[in-house]
Amino acid sequence: MEARTIRFIRRGELVSLVNVPPERTLLEVLREDLGATGTKEGCGEGDCGACTVVLGEADGNGLRYRAVNSCIRLAHSVDGLALWTVEDLHGADGALHPAQEAMVRCHGSQCGFCTPGFVMSLFGMYQNHVCKGQDVTRELAQQELSGNLCRCTGYRPILDAAQQMAQLPAARVDEAGIARQLEALRLQRDQQPDTGAYLAPATLAALLAARAQHPDAQVVAGCTDVGLWVTKMHRQFAQVLDVTRAAELRRIETYDSHIAIGAAVPLADAFATLVAERPQLKTFAARFAGLPVRNSGTLGGNVANGSPIGDSMPLLIALGAHVVLMSERGHRAMPLEDVYTGYRKNVLAADEIVAWIKVPRPGEGEFLRAYKISKRYDDDISAVCLAVNLAVQDGVVRHVSIGAGGVAATPVRAVQAEAALRGQPWNAETVQHAIDTLRAEFQPISDMRASSAYRSEVLGNLLRRFWLEQQGLQQMNLENFQLVEAAA
Numbered sequence: 482m483e484a485r486t487i488r489f490i491r492r493g494e495l496v497s498l499v500n501v502p503p504e505r506t507l508l509e510v511l512r513e514d515l516g517a518t519g520t521k522e523g524c525g526e527g528d529c530g531a532c533t534v535v536l537g538e539a540d541g542n543g544l545r546y547r548a549v550n551s552c553i554r555l556a557h558s559v560d561g562l563a564l565w566t567v568e569d570l571h572g573a574d575g576a577l578h579p580a581q582e583a584m585v586r587c588h589g590s591q592c593g594f595c596t597p598g599f600v601m602s603l604f605g606m607y608q609n610h611v612c613k614g615q616d617v618t619r620e621l622a623q624q625e626l627s628g629n630l631c632r633c634t635g636y637r638p639i640l641d642a643a644q645q646m647a648q649l650p651a652a653r654v655d656e657a658g659i660a661r662q663l664e665a666l667r668l669q670r671d672q673q674p675d676t677g678a679y680l681a682p683a684t685l686a687a688l689l690a691a692r693a694q695h696p697d698a699q700v701v702a703g704c705t706d707v708g709l710w711v712t713k714m715h716r717q718f719a720q721v722l723d724v725t726r727a728a729e730l731r732r733i734e735t736y737d738s739h740i741a742i743g744a745a746v747p748l749a750d751a752f753a754t755l756v757a758e759r760p761q762l763k764t765f766a767a768r769f770a771g772l773p774v775r776n777s778g779t780l781g782g783n784v785a786n787g788s789p790i791g792d793s794m795p796l797l798i799a800l801g802a803h804v805v806l807m808s809e810r811g812h813r814a815m816p817l818e819d820v821y822t823g824y825r826k827n828v829l830a831a832d833e834i835v836a837w838i839k840v841p842r843p844g845e846g847e848f849l850r851a852y853k854i855s856k857r858y859d860d861d862i863s864a865v866c867l868a869v870n871l872a873v874q875d876g877v878v879r880h881v882s883i884g885a886g887g888v889a890a891t892p893v894r895a896v897q898a899e900a901a902l903r904g905q906p907w908n909a910e911t912v913q914h915a916i917d918t919l920r921a922e923f924q925p926i927s928d929m930r931a932s933s934a935y936r937s938e939v940l941g942n943l944l945r946r947f948w949l950e951q952q953g954l955q956q957m958n959l960e961n962f963q964l965v966e967a968a969a
């Protein structure tokens with residue numbers, strides 16, 4: 482089965498690629514088919530950022546830029562978008578782009594293997610912040626570069642470069658021109674039938690029809706899980722069904738009682754929405770992978786993948802989120818924890834997709850915290866995750882909702898610990914009982930991330946930390962720790 486022609490805009494010109502297999506990665510196409518070897522392969526699993534490129538999509542009258550990992554991104558997913566690699570930044574006269582020039586001036590590169598990736602993340606930062614007159618603070622630079630690893634230079638000169646870009650002579654992208662080209666591509670695409678080895682329906686109705694007609698097609702969204710099946714397990718797919726083009730699933734809708742997040746909304750946008758309502762989630766959100774993964778990966782993909790160490794599920798359970806599954810037969814909604822039936826098993830029928838995640842608005846008096854324990858602070862998967870949402874009225878626990886990750890075969894609700902708290906006086910004795918109950922409730926496994934005993938211990942400790950924070954007795958922790966650089 483042949484796949485449709487891939488068309489995208491690069492250097493202001495149309496690139497067309499025919500007969501690209503559905504599982505071929507963007508990095509393979511760039512390096513092997515287009516000879517664009519400036520983009521490097523480091524890990525091949527979305528971890529190091531050497532392969533970072535920037536995608537542009539229409540956003541009102543302008544463009545929205547996203548740095549993504551090309552190693553785990555399927556080539557077909559850039560159909561209809563604009564693409565920049567490290568070869569595409571310099572001016573017509575060969576002048577370096579501010580992202581490149583700042584790296585040179587700040588001595589941000591040694592071996593250079595990571596450099597193209599850093600430069601592309603800086604380019605994304607430049608377009609999304611500097612060009613909009615926003616400051617690149619140290620914190621912003623750290624967050625947006627957390628998906629790029631460097632083993633030679635050290636990060637200080639690279640962070641300096643991020644903050645120096647704005648002082649250099651400006652470089653501008655012809656956004657209006659590219660937006661017009663993208664619109665022409667969209668019209669062209671809409672006129673063609675969505676058939677072949679890579680299906681990417683543009684509407685929810687077409688997506689559900691395709692899901693029913695092709696139950697064996699591999700469903701993909703941002704491919705930050707599936708991409709690793711390709712690069713590490715060498716999986717091949719006869720047919721792929723991409724959910725991310727269905728316009729309805731890319732929307733975030735706000736209602737009085739809840740926010741409905743479309744399954745294909747990138748994690749970066751989904752978390753931004755959650756953080757806007759609950760600012761205390763900012764650090765937790767920023768510690769979900771690195772920005773390039775959050776720019777590709779979707780909330781629906783995290784939920785459907787159902788990893789027991791996935792991060793959004795414990796949080797969504799604590800928030801009382803419901804998942805809406807859809808097929809041509811209709812839809813059904815359920816509490817998020819009811820989606821899972823076993824290790825990476827769920828209730829989805831062969832013709833169903835995850836369509837929406839409905840998150841209740843903040844409740845009166847709610848005190849919410851989400852904790853992630855991982856070996857590396859940034860860009861790492863959890864060993865243990867705990868999210869607690871609690872409301873106390875007249876000294877008694879009126880509402881409590883606890884989600885946990887890394888302690889069972891699926892993301893779980895801590896039903897017994899909740900029962901130990903609900904309706905009880907909110908005091909140290911109740912909390913100690915709940916901690917003991919929580920530790921006894923799950924029998925976590927030992928693996929490369931943590932031992933069973935460690936996980937149980939930490940789980941209880943996190944509930945204690947929640948109690949201390951609620952009492953205003955916040956202990957010193959990594960999140961509050963500010964690294965102050967001594968002047969040389």
Ligand SMILES: Cc1cc2nc3c(=O)[nH]c(=O)nc-3n(C[C@H](O)[C@H](O)[C@H](O)COP(=O)(O)OP(=O)(O)OC[C@H]3O[C@@H](n4cnc5c(N)ncnc54)[C@H](O)[C@@H]3O)c2cc1C
Nearest residue numbers: 527702703704705706707770778779782783785791792835
């Ligand atoms: C370097 C790196 C770091 C990571 N760090 C974290 C982390 O800190 N925390 C964390 O939780 N995860 C992490 N992940 C895992 C991954 O990014 C998330 O699970 C992500 O949310 C997956 O979304 P996706 O859109 O990329 O899904 P995909 O990879 O496209 O799909 C994942 C699974 O979900 C299915 N699926 C996707 N969308 C739908 C849908 N709408 N309906 C039905 N099925 C669907 C697919 O068939 C597939 O089985 C990391 C991954 C990488 C590569």
Ligand code: FES
Nearest residue numbers: 523524525530552
């Ligand atoms: S090669 Fe390491 S993230 Fe892509």
Ligand code: FES
Nearest residue numbers: 591592631632633
């Ligand atoms: S300069 Fe060598 S890894 Fe970054």
